[in-house]
Amino acid sequence: MHPLLTDDPGKNMLLLGNEAIVRGALEAGLAVAAAYPGTPSSEIGNNLFQLTKEPEAHLYFEFSTNEKVAMEVAAAASAAGLRSLTCMKHVGMNVASDVLITLAYIGTKGGMVIITADDPSMHSSQNEQDNRYYAKLANLPMLEPSGPQEARDMTKAAFELSEELELPVIIRTTTRTSHVRGPVELGPLPARKQVVGNFERAPGRWVPVPGVARVRHKVLLEQMEKAQKKAESSVFNRIGGSGKTGIVASGVASCYVHDTIMELGCENQVSFLRLGFTYPQPRELLSEFLRSVDKILVVEELESFQEDALKALANELKINVPILGKASGHFSRLYEFDPAMVKNAIADILGYKVQRPKTPDLSRLPKLPMRPPSLCPGCPHRETYNAVKKALDLLGYTPKTIYPTDIGCYTLGLLPPIQMADYLICMGSSVGTSAGFSVATDQKIVSFIGDSTFFHSGISSLVNAVHNEHNFCLVVLDNSTTAMTGHQPNPGIKLRPPGYEKPRVPIEDVVRACGVKVVRKVNPYKKKATIEIFKEVLTNDKLSVVIAEAPCILYYRRVGGKK
Amino acid sequence: MAFQRILFTGVGGQGTLLASRLLGEAVMEEGLPVRVSEVHGMAQRGGVVESTVILGGLEGPIISNGEADILVSFEPLETLRALPKCHEDSWIISNIIPIQTLTVRLGQAEYPDPDRWIDFIKQHFKNTVAFDAESLAKEAGITRAVNIVLLGALAGCGTVPASPERLKRAIKKRIKPEFVEANLKAFELGLAQVSR
Ligand SMILES: Cc1ncc(C[n+]2csc(CCOP(=O)(O)OP(=O)(O)O)c2C)c(N)n1
Numbered sequence A: 001m002h003p004l005l006t007d008d009p010g011k012n013m014l015l016l017g018n019e020a021i022v023r024g025a026l027e028a029g030l031a032v033a034a035a036y037p038g039t040p041s042s043e044i045g046n047n048l049f050q051l052t053k054e055p056e057a058h059l060y061f062e063f064s065t066n067e068k069v070a071m072e073v074a075a076a077a078s079a080a081g082l083r084s085l086t087c088m089k090h091v092g093m094n095v096a097s098d099v100l101i102t103l104a105y106i107g108t109k110g111g112m113v114i115i116t117a118d119d120p121s122m123h124s125s126q127n128e129q130d131n132r133y134y135a136k137l138a139n140l141p142m143l144e145p146s147g148p149q150e151a152r153d154m155t156k157a158a159f160e161l162s163e164e165l166e167l168p169v170i171i172r173t174t175t176r177t178s179h180v181r182g183p184v185e186l187g188p189l190p191a192r193k194q195v196v197g198n199f200e201r202a203p204g205r206w207v208p209v210p211g212v213a214r215v216r217h218k219v220l221l222e223q224m225e226k227a228q229k230k231a232e233s234s235v236f237n238r239i240g241g242s243g244k245t246g247i248v249a250s251g252v253a254s255c256y257v258h259d260t261i262m263e264l265g266c267e268n269q270v271s272f273l274r275l276g277f278t279y280p281q282p283r284e285l286l287s288e289f290l291r292s293v294d295k296i297l298v299v300e301e302l303e304s305f306q307e308d309a310l311k312a313l314a315n316e317l318k319i320n321v322p323i324l325g326k327a328s329g330h331f332s333r334l335y336e337f338d339p340a341m342v343k344n345a346i347a348d349i350l351g352y353k354v355q356r357p358k359t360p361d362l363s364r365l366p367k368l369p370m371r372p373p374s375l376c377p378g379c380p381h382r383e384t385y386n387a388v389k390k391a392l393d394l395l396g397y398t399p400k401t402i403y404p405t406d407i408g409c410y411t412l413g414l415l416p417p418i419q420m421a422d423y424l425i426c427m428g429s430s431v432g433t434s435a436g437f438s439v440a441t442d443q444k445i446v447s448f449i450g451d452s453t454f455f456h457s458g459i460s461s462l463v464n465a466v467h468n469e470h471n472f473c474l475v476v477l478d479n480s481t482t483a484m485t486g487h488q489p490n491p492g493i494k495l496r497p498p499g500y501e502k503p504r505v506p507i508e509d510v511v512r513a514c515g516v517k518v519v520r521k522v523n524p525y526k527k528k529a530t531i532e533i534f535k536e537v538l539t540n541d542k543l544s545v546v547i548a549e550a551p552c553i554l555y556y557r558r559v560g561g562k563k
Numbered sequence B: 001m002a003f004q005r006i007l008f009t010g011v012g013g014q015g016t017l018l019a020s021r022l023l024g025e026a027v028m029e030e031g032l033p034v035r036v037s038e039v040h041g042m043a044q045r046g047g048v049v050e051s052t053v054i055l056g057g058l059e060g061p062i063i064s065n066g067e068a069d070i071l072v073s074f075e076p077l078e079t080l081r082a083l084p085k086c087h088e089d090s091w092i093i094s095n096i097i098p099i100q101t102l103t104v105r106l107g108q109a110e111y112p113d114p115d116r117w118i119d120f121i122k123q124h125f126k127n128t129v130a131f132d133a134e135s136l137a138k139e140a141g142i143t144r145a146v147n148i149v150l151l152g153a154l155a156g157c158g159t160v161p162a163s164p165e166r167l168k169r170a171i172k173k174r175i176k177p178e179f180v181e182a183n184l185k186a187f188e189l190g191l192a193q194v195s196r
């Protein structure tokens, strides 16, 4: 049995934040979930995927082709009255944002929870956008856990809240709340839950033509007023300590504040407002807090989301308290925090001297060789890169070739000795930017995209390339899995996880159906033949797609090489 | 219970996350608060994998420079890299068998001489335990149990609030039955490295 189905209320389990979210959702009676993987959210989808194999989980889960589709699947399930969930990494919200913002208008029926996992410091991402602004942009309630127990508690509460307000509820984690383990006290699993929904037609509700949308926007504002009242009295917003120095913090930053207070023993000097229900802001609670202290330090990673809101509120209420944080230079808008950073800032405003631990002089340490991540030994991507390079060398094109690339393991082709990754924006950008380079230059263009990324956001750009007569060679690196994020299935996979029997959508068929005339398939381990094919298509000045088909070595070993 | 921050470091594939998780589970079974932070994703592709175990009711999952009370390192170069995280009184528990880096193999960088730099560490950190964990793992019959050997050594230092018995129970619970015996032996061999 899957450990997250342990039916032993009161028991403690050492769960990852992401696992605690899944547990909370199971306890809340989750019926339908859909996701596209992305670090640091991936273990949520992976666990849900595992759970679908357990009949007693009574759960539908799918890996959808991208975040927009996943959010639509979950939204419709909710409209049919079922409890639903979708999860994604921060940039996934950009893809799903078109759904998100209008979904806020039409609202939900069964509780619906949207998890966005941000990545301050970009441990495995291309940017460090602060997705709290999505709660504000879409005008939806948001909860932010600071550790695994809260992740479970908040997820469970989010379903209730969503059902009460008929709005999706956003849970925002960061790498350091998604990927932290801690004891989580289990609650009971539901004895029974609704798994078959029933959609009741109500066009005045679910079809946001302008006349309906105007009404629904008003409803949204009203519901968010109710949400604010909930935030005022939420157990996730709490004040501790006493003192004339106020500290407001949320997420993992609130852990560092908690630790500082313990380590400095300054609970009588500071009043600490720990925010967990972070949008809409609890205005009453915040104004009381503003009135109770002489100054406030806001401790939050990335943007000054709460700091700005507090300043606006203080201004509106004419409360004259200094509000310190980013603008005052105590914290940076860049990167994640660490404990010492927060300790120093708090000590500074309290006028304490922090005792730094004594450290030996390490200045004699040599410069240490780096250990950057790299393609695994035997990785098929490396073979494909080498064949393309060889073909371009033989044709004399190498110096004037541009390599637009995409996101996946193959992005590591950026590093020596391969160095064949020149331009990247986001998932799917290899195809659209190749089109741009092909109209803007007379350089040779060879671009790379993975199989999962192709399904995620490569197809419509490929149709565009055919229709607008762009000229480049697109190499689809079909390794039969979504490797980078932990080997999730995608519609094209030939090599299947045990028991995975969904119909296959071969990439070759899709490429041909998009209208591409020059389509070739290669096995990159057959070096000579592969080089010959690349030579042929690169000589030919036409839009071409070469599908390099060979399974990811790691994945191949894991599923036992069964095809 | 005292505040304590423990840093585990190693190279992708060495089982860093398993070691920190086992410690976390053992501490939880002792009824004490614990947080374990893990690195997932990009950094795992052959890169450095770090994890932490945070004790004493602290909640912040990462460790600032100078604040690691114990460093458990599975690879000597990574021990050197993690030294700035430690302070004078830190325990340093380190394997001494190198894993080459790609940059070294390509001749773009030089791997620091392990013997010389282990001496350097011993001079600067009085609580250093450095030994060949790989041979001990082999002796136990399971080469990849370097992580468990080092976990045994950590238990031997007597500074973590989880008894060797609890740790062994965590191993039995978490590791596949057919490998349990060898892993327990690896644990014992590590434990015996630290005589107190
Ligand atoms: C919008 C968005 N969603 C998810 C991700 C996370 N992500 C990075 S690469 C990748 C998929 C990689 O799969 P594939 O294209 O098949 O390449 P592979 O890693 O298998 O080589 C994902 C899901 C992202 N960067 N952006």
Ligand code: SF4
Binding pocket: A374, A375, A376, A378, A379, A380, A381, A409, A479, A483, A484, A552, A553, A554, A555, B045
């Ligand atoms: S995980 Fe697979 S695709 Fe990624 S680098 Fe390793 S072998 Fe290549």
